[in-house]
Each structure stands twice: as C-alpha cells, then as structure tokens.
Amino acid sequence: MSRSILMIRSIVVLMGLVLTTAAYCISLDIIDQPSAYVKHSIKTHKNVISFIADKRGCSYLVKQNNKKKNGVFSLNSQFKMVRELFGSLVAQHLGIKGHRVCLIPVGMPYIGKQYTQLLATLHSVVPGTSLSKSRKSLYKNVFVKQWSPGRGRGLRKCGLSREVIRSMTAHDTLPEIVALDTYTANNDRSRNNVFEHNNVLHIIDMDCSLSYNLAHLAYCQLIALKKKKCLSLRELKALKCYQHTLERSIKKCSLEKLYALFDDACVQGDFTQGGIFAHGLPLAHKHRKILTENFQDVLELIKVLRSFDEK
Numbered sequence: 001m002s003r004s005i006l007m008i009r010s011i012v013v014l015m016g017l018v019l020t021t022a023a024y025c026i027s028l029d030i031i032d033q034p035s036a037y038v039k040h041s042i043k044t045h046k047n048v049i050s051f052i053a054d055k056r057g058c059s060y061l062v063k064q065n066n067k068k069k070n071g072v073f074s075l076n077s078q079f080k081m082v083r084e085l086f087g088s089l090v091a092q093h094l095g096i097k098g099h100r101v102c103l104i105p106v107g108m109p110y111i112g113k114q115y116t117q118l119l120a121t122l123h124s125v126v127p128g129t130s131l132s133k134s135r136k137s138l139y140k141n142v143f144v145k146q147w148s149p150g151r152g153r154g155l156r157k158c159g160l161s162r163e164v165i166r167s168m169t170a171h172d173t174l175p176e177i178v179a180l181d182t183y184t185a186n187n188d189r190s191r192n193n194v195f196e197h198n199n200v201l202h203i204i205d206m207d208c209s210l211s212y213n214l215a216h217l218a219y220c221q222l223i224a225l226k227k228k229k230c231l232s233l234r235e236l237k238a239l240k241c242y243q244h245t246l247e248r249s250i251k252k253c254s255l256e257k258l259y260a261l262f263d264d265a266c267v268q269g270d271f272t273q274g275g276i277f278a279h280g281l282p283l284a285h286k287h288r289k290i291l292t293e294n295f296q297d298v299l300e301l302i303k304v305l306r307s308f309d310e311k
Helices: 003-015 075-093 162-170 174-184 214-228 233-252 255-268 278-307
Strands: 037-043 047-053 059-065 101-104 120-124 194-197 200-203
Touching (some): 059 075, 075 101, 075 120, 075 255, 075 278, 101 255, 162 174, 162 214, 162 233, 174 214, 174 233, 255 278
Antiparallel strands (some): 194 200
16 A cells, blocks of 8 residues: 555544544644654564654653564554553543543654554653652552453452552552543553652553453452451442442443444544454454443442442
8 A cells, every 4th residue: 555545544534533532632733743853762572662852842752562473563553552542532531630642543654653654652741750660658569450360360369359459548549540440441550650740640551451351350359358348448448439430430431432432543543444454343343342341340340339338
C-alpha cells in the first residue's frame, strides 16, 4: 500500500473522531511540530518511548509497541494501542486522574514516532513520582496488580486478592484505581504506573485493558473472604470505596457507553472492515467479548460487595 493512500486513510480516521471521545482525547496538534524535538528515547523489546517537547515548554511522550512475532510486528502489539486509548477514555469519563491519550495512525509521520508504518499513541505527561520510586514508606509494599490466572499462580493470588485489598488502604484513591482496573479488565497495574504529586495519585499505562474477566475473579475472591470474616475495618472501608466506584462506573459508563468507546478506539486504530487492520477484526471481537462478560460480572460483584453490609 502506497504512502499516499496510508496518509489519506490517516486523515479519514482523524476526521472521523466522534463526540463521545473527542472531549477526552488530547489532539495531535497540541505539539508545535516545527519547533518540537525529542528529548530522549527509551527502547525495550516491547516498546519504544520518545519524550518530546516544543519551544513553548509543552512536554508529551510518544509510545509504540514494537514487539515482533517470527520477525513480523505483532498484530496484538498494534491492538494494544487501541486498548490503551480505550482504558484512558474510561478513566477520563470516570474522573480518575491520569494521562490523556490519542492515536497516531499508521502512515502518519510524527515527531518521536520511530516506525511510521505502525500505530503510536501520544500521551500527556502526569506529574509527580511513581510509587515505586517514592520515599514514602507507606507505598513500599503496595501491590495493586490484579493477576489473571497462569504461570503457576494459584487463584488465591489472582484478581482482587487479600494483598491488593490491603494495599488499597495506603491511599484514599487506590480503591478507585483498583476499581477502574477491575472495570476495564486491566491486569497490569503496578507501583511503576501510579504517580503521586502533592498527595494526589495519577495513573498511566492502560494498554492491558480488556485482558481478562477480572470482575469474575474479584467476585470469587470476595465470596471466599466473606466466609473467612478476616477483613479489617480499614480493608472493609477501602472495599466500600471500591464498591462506590464500580457503582458510579456503571452509571457514567454503561455497557452501551463502553461499546461506543471501544468501537471508536477501533475506528481510530483502523481495526475496521476494509481498514488497514481488517485482518485483526477477530482480535477486536475477542476483546469486545471480554468487555461484555466483565461488565456482566461487575453487576454480580456489586451484589457481593453490598452483602458485606448485611448483619
């Protein structure tokens, strides 16, 4: 496919942004391109991240997933850009502080975008220091990753484990962040992607959204914990905040709204019929199914959370 055709597709995708997402995305023209420069880049076996700035002092980062399979850029790695946008949009709709994201389409050159032929995401930069680098002792043992099963992990360590619940007591916002991850089925939260500034928490990295039905895992964990009657008052208070966030989530981001956000992200990534990644539609359908099942189990999860109030 010629570069001119790719550019036309990119323009069409950008012009096709719908109102449900436009208000929550940053814009590609937020950077003054003529004066923009790359401050530094980080390259791993999975990602290339370029930190960029312009003469006005605006700073952002460009992220690409460059993971390969059999020497070819992985389709899964490209769809992670779509999942990143989806997770960020849900967080913005729910009022949880974090970076804003927009997609840079295939074929569009952009400052800091090293692989023009791949998708990329443009991110705002959140303030503060990651909890993993914080000098505050209360964050030292925070663990908020809701593992999905596999790699020898027992179910007791997966999902909303006792360790995660205990960690939610370290800051008033952590139950909201954990609830967001449950709601978006994001199994990759860690101290590295939660930042603290003036006692306010901000999140980054949502590209593992729609990984696994975390709501079902949380449901199973809470059923077991309720039988044991082992939770402290602080843990029960954190769970109540977690519950309220989920309840707020289903009101502000209903299943229909989640579908709209997900479908919009797929359109922007060109995972559409006749699009550049049309061959990736089965992948999109797979993650949409996870979205559906996870949402349905959130409704059951809320019932269990409410039952902790019963005498």
